Amino acid sequence: MPNEIPQRPDFFARHRLLLDQAVAATSSRDYWTPYPESPSTKVYGDDAPKNGETAFRDRIGNHFELPGHPGNGVVPATETSPYGFPLDITYPRVRPDEAVAAAKAATGPWRDAGPDTRAGVAAEILARLNAASFEIAHAVQHTTGQAFVMAFQAGGPHAQDRGLEAVAYAWAEQKRHPSAARWSKPQRKGGPLELDKKFTPVGRGVALLIACNTFPTWNGYPGLFASLATGNPVVVKPHPGAVLPLAITVLIAREVLTEAGFDPNVVILAAESPEDRTASVYALHQDVRIIDFTGSTEFGDWLETNARQAAVYTEKAGLNTVVLDSTDDYRGLLGNLAFSLSLFSGQMCTTPQNLLIPRDGIATDQGTKSADDFATDLGAALDRLLSDPVRAAGTLGAIVNGGVRERLEEAAGVGRTVRVSTSVEHPEHPDAVVRTPLVALLDAEADRGTYTREWFGPVTFVISTESTKRSLEIFRETVREHGALTAAVHSTSAEVLAAAELASLDAGVHLSENLTGGVFVNQSAAFSDFHGSAANPAASATLSDPAFVTGRFATLQSRRPVPAEESAHA
Amino acid sequence: MPNEIPQRPDFFARHRLLLDQAVAATSSRDYWTPYPESPSTKVYGDDAPKNGETAFRDRIGNHFELPGHPGNGVVPATETSPYGFPLDITYPRVRPDEAVAAAKAATGPWRDAGPDTRAGVAAEILARLNAASFEIAHAVQHTTGQAFVMAFQAGGPHAQDRGLEAVAYAWAEQKRHPSAARWSKPQRKGGPLELDKKFTPVGRGVALLIACNTFPTWNGYPGLFASLATGNPVVVKPHPGAVLPLAITVLIAREVLTEAGFDPNVVILAAESPEDRTASVYALHQDVRIIDFTGSTEFGDWLETNARQAAVYTEKAGLNTVVLDSTDDYRGLLGNLAFSLSLFSGQMCTTPQNLLIPRDGIATDQGTKSADDFATDLGAALDRLLSDPVRAAGTLGAIVNGGVRERLEEAAGVGRTVRVSTSVEHPEHPDAVVRTPLVALLDAEADRGTYTREWFGPVTFVISTESTKRSLEIFRETVREHGALTAAVHSTSAEVLAAAELASLDAGVHLSENLTGGVFVNQSAAFSDFHGSAANPAASATLSDPAFVTGRFATLQSRRPVPAEESAHA
Structure with missing residues (x-):
């Protein structure tokens, strides 16, 4: 018997089926996951x-x-x-x-x-x-x-x-592309030209x-x-x-x-x-050829401008926007939105910030609701959702750092506060900083300087506009200019939904429509939803699609004449 | 009968089969073309x-x-x-x-x-x-x-x-990705979450x-x-x-x-x-979001640095390199190379410039050939190829502009000229500027400054090195640093070919091996050969591969709840 060669595990054979399924899932875009999301002992x-x-x-x-x-x-x-x-x-x-x-x-x-x-x-x-x-x-x-x-x-x-x-x-x-190919080009005279x-x-x-x-x-x-x-x-x-x-x-x-x-x-x-502060040192190292970054617009822009030797994939700040036009499930809308705003106290890159609504109101199954009504009702929905401290803590989590806390304090002085951000005592961790979302009412025209920057954290702006048409214009303009990772629309009108879809194509952002149930705008499901579009300033990457991977490698080629004894035409 | 609607031609239906074949050809990478290359009346x-x-x-x-x-x-x-x-x-x-x-x-x-x-x-x-x-x-x-x-x-x-x-x-x-998909996520209780x-x-x-x-x-x-x-x-x-x-x-x-x-x-x-000089004006226009450029390294680098709003695909200058180690067909090697150097008088972005050869020579079927011998023999092969003015004109074409002419004059003063560039009288166009390739002998160590810039046009350097090992080092280093669109090697040794392939992977350039017949290093066939690698400074594009197209569009998504009446689980 020859000396034993140490056996390496064949991880590719072990996971081949999974990989095939995963590739198929990226194409079908139905629900699929191999990793159960339930933290269950079962x-x-x-x-x-x-x-x-x-x-x-x-x-x-x-x-x-x-x-x-x-x-x-x-x-x-x-x-x-x-x-x-x-x-x-x-x-x-x-x-x-x-x-x-x-x-x-x-x-x-x-x-x-x-x-x-x-x-x-x-x-x-x-x-x-x-x-x-x-x-x-x-x-x-x-x-x-x-x-x-x-x-x-x-x-x-x-x-x-x-x-x-x-x-x-x-x-x-x-x-x-195949790992090998034989190229055979017919010639007018004689056998073909052949290369391996x-x-x-x-x-x-x-x-x-x-x-x-x-x-x-x-x-x-x-x-x-x-x-x-x-x-x-x-x-x-x-x-x-x-x-x-x-x-x-x-x-x-x-x-x-x-x-x-x-x-x-x-x-x-x-x-x-x-x-x-090594990030910038690494980023400029001549041997660093790929950079993935999630964080501030400032540093993301710096990377894109300065790390010229690298392919740079960034996810930065944006203005996640909701256009409110009409609904046949006002309660569902409020409940869904309240949860979206509360989840991890708004500290998701996908949390809505700017809620655009006609000043004079939207048609709902509970009558017309003005921008003021809506802001008040949203505040009440947040109160309901977060009234139980245990449930509130389980939804809100804790504030990640002092920057978010300070921004929240600053937001209290902006526009007209309709719902103040409150502290919640965490049932297990008394020193945890837990905060509920603040809701402020802004005017679309007068307060543009306020809502066209990102207020990362539990800060929500209800922005009153002249009309849904104007809301869509503002959506299109602000997202094109400042970016967004998510957008949503509520409307019972097929025309408005179509216009919102068109606006989202122009703005370069993915759109969620009429979410009133158990799916939330800030959630994106792998293998079905793209996260980021690479089509507006908030992200140059999608996590994932072909564009996210093709820049990370090159396919290099070598070619040589087919040996005479192998040629079919020798 | 209703009013006639003007009929638009359905070009997709007309070309559907062609498109399917073209996609299949990009995967098989065998020879394929729908456009005959012969300028024949047949x-x-x-x-x-x-x-x-x-x-x-x-x-x-x-x-x-x-x-x-x-x-x-x-x-x-x-x-x-x-x-x-x-x-x-x-x-x-x-x-x-x-x-x-x-x-x-x-x-x-x-x-x-x-x-x-x-x-x-x-x-x-x-x-x-x-x-x-x-x-x-x-x-x-x-x-x-x-x-x-x-x-x-x-x-x-x-x-x-x-x-x-x-x-x-x-x-x-x-x-x-599909144009539409239905997503259905099972829930522990009740029907699944469903989105279109x-x-x-x-x-x-x-x-x-x-x-x-x-x-x-x-x-x-x-x-x-x-x-x-x-x-x-x-x-x-x-x-x-x-x-x-x-x-x-x-x-x-x-x-x-x-x-x-x-x-x-x-x-x-x-x-x-x-x-x-509108190129730079266009390039900085905020609505210009994609740029394709072929030309000088200087302007290509400028575009990459300054046109930050755009996805920039460049093809620039490089140092196309041939590593000469040994051959069993010295005559074929010389003839093949002489044609590569002469075709369009070296004014191709794929024409070899730097021919690296051990000073003491390479083993051939005609005995050992020193660097000097080789340079002389290459000159003679060029003379043979271009001795007939009609054939010479048909191969060389004309010099495109004064820049190439001036560079050729400058090259006459560099290293030791083994073959001078000569004028050829064009049989039909007496005013055409037709020039044959110049061959100069350089030393790999002493003349590095000379051969590490591109001399676009009919300028060839035979560069004597200490050994094939040193040739491969210089190939790897100079192409990594300055780029190349093509590279070639001649060797009868499987080990040297393997080392050259490894070096070309390191350098990020495609490699042609032992071309002595009717295929030339400066030719690349669509659907089979990549042109450019996007893996060295000579080009950020391949013309074409998936990376060449994925950055030109985004896949934008919208999603909405499945209507109750359509849900399988209503």
Whole structure:
């Protein structure tokens, strides 16, 4: 018997069916997910909740080990739970030049492994992230402020969905062309010209993920997995306030990479102290060739202008807008909207901010409702939704940081406040900062300067306009100029819905119509809904579609004459 | 009988099979073309050559009419045939703001027409361009300097191939997602959540094509047709020296658009006097959202840096490189290379410039050949190839402009000239400037400054290196840093070929191996070969692949609850 060759697990064979299903789902766009969203022991096992919580608790106050990670020293603890306690976790320190060099050095075999092997490794990472969903949920809750169930869903299975979706697009696009082809061109005289051609997808280079404080995994996984699957190593630069969810992700990724026989430095964690401000250093490094960023318009624009050596995918601020024209379910409308505004206290990039409504009112099944009526009724719907502190806390979560709190205070002085933002005492975490949405009434013409900037957090503007026609004009203009990730319309008129669809095509934003039930404008489902459009200033990326992956690799070609003995025409 | 509705031709139905075949060809990458490359009466009809020449002759000295074109006035004649006579053709004048406004105003119905209709219109335009191949060939010959047969092939059918290829990718990518889908998410209690979703591909906005002097159609059609097919109007800004081929193209496009019921201003000609320098004005217009450019590195870099509102696709200068290691067909190698260097007197973006060869020589079937031997033998091969003036003129064509001539004079003072560039008297056009390639011997280490810039035109450097290993290092380094559109290697060693393939993946360039017969490194076949890689500084585009089209449109989505009466679970 020959010497035994160490057996590498064949992750591609293990996940082949899943990958095929995922690619099919991106085409059918029906509901599909392999990662159950319910934090239920029936799905994840009896011990999963407890084990997840224990794993999280054990991380608190300790150093987060990443075996074989480049760099030296320790990044002091930077994370404080919005629920009122410090996480006190330290992370490995690595300098940008060290991180990029280590990632670059790990590239060769990852490039040579090919799309199938990479997709298999990525799917295995996602499977293990799914198994770790409870631990990640606690990590997300206590870095972002999301309530537990939301942290589980958005930070766990839904983020994994988005990661797998990116893998599916990346895998399919790399396989769009064959790995080899024989070219045979007939000639007028003699046999054909014949060439054998090889086509090799090659990653662009080191990728940088600059993640955000509020959705470190959901917004981070698409870029991470799109870059990985297309053959690029990834340096993960978390927000100093939300390191742990991505540190766990990097740890799991490195474990799987190692098992599969790759250098774990294909994925590197670039933790930092807030004062280090390494994002801009990484972004300008000549070997950083891909950047995914979620965050402020200011830094996103800076990246797009200055990181010229890289393909830059950004998600920035915007003006999520709702056009109110008419409804046959006023109560449903108010309830649906109140929940949209309250979920994670408006700290979603998809939360509506600008509600445009004709001053003189809209037709409803409960009679005409003026802009004033509507603002008052919306305030009352919020009061109803949030009257029970336990339920309120479970919906609102906690305020992620001081910036949101200050903006909320500033908003109290803007327009006419119809509903004040109130504090809610969290039933389990007395030090948590929990706030309900503020509703202010603005005038479409007089207050344009106020509502044409993003007020990230629980700030809602009811903006009175002259007419639905004017509302649609303002929608079109403001979103074209300032961007938006979501838009919605309520109307019983087919003409108005058609006009709103046209306006949303002009503005370059996705549109939700007449949501009054259990689907909310701020939710987007992987494999069916695009997140972002890349067609307005709020985002240059969609998380995910083919455009999100095709810029991350090139298909390189070599060609040579067909050997005479192989030619059909020799 | 009801009033007759004017019948619009259904171009999509007419070309559906062609489009399906074209999409299949992009996947199989075997030889395929619908546009015969032979300027033969058997293919194009007995009268085609004469009619084409007459049509061209009739344009000379006249104003080029574009019915319904925006703007006022006339652009004075700017074109002189490199074969020695002025074309004396004037064109409609349009200001950049007028052109962009007219294109923008034409967008709506073109966007709303959808991918099928647009692909059909594009295919019809290409069919009519194909029928006009003889006229276009004369126009290309007498603006670029290409010899007639090359002008026919590269400027006609091969350019049309590249246009159709772009349409195929654009059509397929827009149809990657369904136009509608029903989403049904099971709920633990009660019926599922159900939404009806619409997906609409929407163009990015007005596209600008900045075309070049040497290949106005071949390099221009991919961007033109990719933008058109994805729903964008296109402003075609030709080089002042090569307006006619694109003016004919725009005329035909506008005719087809009009017949199909669209505003002809979906395609606009932006002719200019050289001193107008409108390219940069167009490029910075806020409504110009896509730019395709072929030309100098300097202006390409300027566009990428400054036209931030647009998706920019560039093809710029580079250092096309050949690595010579060994061969079993020295004569074939020399003949093949001599033709590559002579074709259109090296004025192709794909012509090799830097030939890297070990100083002490390479093993061949005719014994070891030192760098000196090789340079001498290459010179002799050029002499043989170009000894007959008629054949020489048919291969070399004419020098396009004074810039190339000056560069050639400068090159005579560089390194050690092994073969001087000679003048050839053109048998039909005594005033044509026809020049043969210059071959100079350089040292890889001492002369790096010389060969690391592009010497566009008939300038060839034989660069002596320490070894093939060093040649591959220089290849990798110089192409990574300065870019290249083509690369080639000659070796009988499987190891060296593998090393060259690896180096070309690192450098991000396509590689041709051991070409000694009827295929040349500077040729790339649509539907099989990628032109450009978007993986090195010479080009950010491939003409074509999915990455070349996905950034030209967004897929916008709307969603609404399924009406109760339609729900399967009502």
